[in-house]
Amino acid sequence: MKPKPTGHFQMKADGLYLQFDRLFRAPIEDVWFSITNPGFLSQWIGTYTGSPATGGVRFKMTAEGEDAPWENVAILECSPPHRFHLDVGDAPDGWRMHCHLVEGSHMTTLTLAHRLTDPSAAAEYGPGWDYYLDRLEAARRRTPMPVWEDYSPAFSRYYRELHVPEPARG
Structure with missing residues (x-):
């Protein structure tokens, strides 16, 4: 099945977010494990070092290739x-x-949301988040990973x- 773009904008109190909603036939604890356990994370998006209990870790996206930078x-x-x-x-790039x-x-x-300072950045981030969320679904189902070329530049126009x-008026 060919992937489809799923993101939409959501205005929140602290700014504009590009938001994605995915439904899983699983208990909440199981999905939480999929998005927080370092062993499972490495199957679909990345890995981290450090202890989350300290309030900070270093994260690296594994599907970006060997040269992907570590991020604070x-x-x-x-x-x-x-x-x-x-x-x-x-x-200023965070x-x-x-x-x-x-x-x-x-x-x-x-629901995953990424705050944007410029709505035009959705053309870059949107295809990436659709790709990674589809990778999450594939990892959970143990099916083949999606192919990046099906997402970019195909989703950029969307x-x-x-x-x-419009921002809420108060």
């Missing part, structure tokens, strides 16, 4: 098995992300044309 990650909030908020990288999980009817919804919501 500040753990702003971690409430297992429901949410974590992170700052990834160092200013970015904020969060993952929220909600369970209902024996299914878990994972993300360039996304509607940017």
